[in-house]
Amino acid sequence: MTREQRRKISTVIRYVLLVAVGFIMVYPLIWMVGATFKTNSEIFTSAWFWPKNPVFDGYNDAFKSYGGKINLLTSMLNTYKIVVPKVVFTIISATITAYGFARFDFKGKGIMFSLMMATLFLPQVVLNAPQYIMFNKWGWTNSYLPLVIPSLFAADTYFVFMLIQFLRGVPKELEEAAKIDGCNSLKTLWYVIVPMLKPSLVSCALFQFMWTSNDFMGPLIYISDMDKYTNSIYLRMSMDGDVGFQWNRILAMSLISIIPSLVVFFCAQDSFIDGIAAGGVKG
Amino acid sequence: MKQKKGFSKALTENVGFWFIVPWLIGFLCFKVYPFASSLYYSFTNYDLFTGISKHGLMNYQTIFTDEDIIRAFQVTFKYAIFDVPLKLAFALFIAYILNFKLKGVNFFRTAYYIPSILGGSIAIAILWRAVFNTDGLINTVITAFGGEKINWMASANGALTVIVLLRVWQFGSAMVIFLAALKGVSEDLYEAASIDGAGKWTQFFKITVPLITPVIFYNLITQLCQAFQEFNGPFLVTKGGPNGATTLISILIYNNAFLRHKMGMASAQAWVLFVIVCVLTAVAFVSQKKWVYYSDEDGR
Numbered sequence: 001m002t003r004e005q006r007r008k009i010s011t012v013i014r015y016v017l018l019v020a021v022g023f024i025m026v027y028p029l030i031w032m033v034g035a036t037f038k039t040n041s042e043i044f045t046s047a048w049f050w051p052k053n054p055v056f057d058g059y060n061d062a063f064k065s066y067g068g069k070i071n072l073l074t075s076m077l078n079t080y081k082i083v084v085p086k087v088v089f090t091i092i093s094a095t096i097t098a099y100g101f102a103r104f105d106f107k108g109k110g111i112m113f114s115l116m117m118a119t120l121f122l123p124q125v126v127l128n129a130p131q132y133i134m135f136n137k138w139g140w141t142n143s144y145l146p147l148v149i150p151s152l153f154a155a156d157t158y159f160v161f162m163l164i165q166f167l168r169g170v171p172k173e174l175e176e177a178a179k180i181d182g183c184n185s186l187k188t189l190w191y192v193i194v195p196m197l198k199p200s201l202v203s204c205a206l207f208q209f210m211w212t213s214n215d216f217m218g219p220l221i222y223i224s225d226m227d228k229y230t231n232s233i234y235l236r237m238s239m240d241g242d243v244g245f246q247w248n249r250i251l252a253m254s255l256i257s258i259i260p261s262l263v264v265f266f267c268a269q270d271s272f273i274d275g276i277a278a279g280g281v282k283g
Numbered sequence: 284m285k286q287k288k289g290f291s292k293a294l295t296e297n298v299g300f301w302f303i304v305p306w307l308i309g310f311l312c313f314k315v316y317p318f319a320s321s322l323y324y325s326f327t328n329y330d331l332f333t334g335i336s337k338h339g340l341m342n343y344q345t346i347f348t349d350e351d352i353i354r355a356f357q358v359t360f361k362y363a364i365f366d367v368p369l370k371l372a373f374a375l376f377i378a379y380i381l382n383f384k385l386k387g388v389n390f391f392r393t394a395y396y397i398p399s400i401l402g403g404s405i406a407i408a409i410l411w412r413a414v415f416n417t418d419g420l421i422n423t424v425i426t427a428f429g430g431e432k433i434n435w436m437a438s439a440n441g442a443l444t445v446i447v448l449l450r451v452w453q454f455g456s457a458m459v460i461f462l463a464a465l466k467g468v469s470e471d472l473y474e475a476a477s478i479d480g481a482g483k484w485t486q487f488f489k490i491t492v493p494l495i496t497p498v499i500f501y502n503l504i505t506q507l508c509q510a511f512q513e514f515n516g517p518f519l520v521t522k523g524g525p526n527g528a529t530t531l532i533s534i535l536i537y538n539n540a541f542l543r544h545k546m547g548m549a550s551a552q553a554w555v556l557f558v559i560v561c562v563l564t565a566v567a568f569v570s571q572k573k574w575v576y577y578s579d580e581d582g583r
Binding site for chain 2: 018043119132154157211215231255257
């Protein structure tokens with residue numbers, strides 16, 4: 001065998017592996033799309049994703065309420081009532097904090113920076129019960145406040161860390177020029193830092209969007225009124241409560257609820273990948 | 284006037300501090316206070332409705348003697364032992380293949396990454412239940428190849444496999460981090476090695492792996508922390524069953540805190556879990572001297 005032939009064979013092997021693994025990875029999702037158009041009996045007899053006799057009652061019923069003051073659309077709306085403010089608050093508070101840590105010296109900065117890094121590794125499991133007790137004393141339970149307000153105070157330290165990493169790579173010359181031109185530090189932040197950080201701010205916003213949309217534990221702990229249910233809690237309720245289990249309905253509801261996330265991901269996938277690679281990220 | 288000058292001086296000298304004040308408030312209020320109070324609660328019988336009536340070590344005594352709790356810790360270990368290495372091996376292996384300059388790499392990278400974006404959602408948990416149903420997709424494929432149907436949710440190992448696979452399926456983000464690290468390994472090293480007659484596998488284990496050990500280390504720590512806290516999979520897909528075979532400790536903590544309102548017990552269990560994660564992380568940090576290679580020029 002010549003060297004050239006060997007090279008060709010190994011390329012083919014690599015492609016076969018990539019395609020095979022990729023197929024296994026994505027097929028459950030493709031199958032899910034097909035399953036929303038199938039009857040229960042077809043879902044559980046056919047591995048092929050294409051429905052033989054497409055039925056649409058899954059989608060018809062998906063928007064129907066199970067009773068109570070909630071349906072699929074209002075639950076999705078509730079989710080975004082948390083997601084939108086949380087993303088905005090996180091971006092603002094994380095930028096300000098990262099700016100303070102990355103560009104200034106002050107007493108105790110070293111210690112505070114280490115403490116901030118330590119919270120990155122602090123498991124949420126330890127905080128759940130005592131946080132609940134605290135928010136309960138404040139009368140915040142059964143509202144979105146416990147889920148949103150901490151983000152005003154840069155509680156998701158992960159994003160602060162990510163922005164500090166980005167700021168380290170940004171040269172300081174522009175800021176110095178702005179200072180000479182008489183900009184104070186707030187103006188510098190707004191007119192110099194924020195425009196330069198834009199791509200990383202987009203990454204942060206996207207990750208916070210995804211994580212908050214998927215969040216299950218938070219709403220599960222804090223939300224008890226049905227009309228305040230977020231999408232994840234609503235889906236869980238339908239999964240446990242559906243009598244006779246109409247799978248195409250439940251899968252259609254699931255699919256509808258991940259469409260916004262999928263659209264956002266496909267529109268901005270490069271920002272996602274860059275964000276993870278640059279921040280060296282969890283997930 | 285003089286005082287004002289002093290004040291404005293203090294203000295401008297410590298400008299940076301004012302920028303981190305919001306974070307500091309949040310840190311004290313939402314992290315330090317709950318963290319410290321949960322340590323205190325763990326030594327009490329705090330009930331959300333009746334309050335505290337007893338102090339002492341009783342929660343910890345129960346944790347180290349109660350069979351169900353000990354089993355939950357064992358299951359959590361078992362889960363992590365399968366989940367973390369499998370996920371890392373997959374992520375590294377696929378990243379290694381993607382790192383060869385092949386056409387369409389971006390397409391594959393996207394395909395592998397989608398599960399990581401959606402994996403945490405309830406929608407995927409529901410899908411997983413449909414796929415691993417006794418008559419579900421997986422069993423249909425198995426029988427098509429002449430195999431026997433597996434009753435995934437009814438056997439202890441089957442159920443654990445289901446939730447481990449759910450997380451291994453989300454290897455995308457670890458893969459992207461590996462991929463970024465692999466791009467940093469110089470081409471010259473591979474060329475030199477192949478001139479010396481080293482095959483691809485030798486190159487992988489003798490050049491690639493040693494050079495990216497810092498990133499392997501990073502991924503190991505983050506995945507370990509997450510595996511020990513895993514909640515959604517066992518809670519939604521297998522519901523802790525059958526017979527507690529997938530009741531990870533996170534589920535016991537949730538049940539104690541939010542179904543039985545036994546905050547003291549939940550705090551104690553959370554603290555034992557926290558200490559375990561700390562010890563494992565510490566072991567990893569100590570052992571890294573032996574296996575993590577930091578090159579001179581970009582020692583992190």
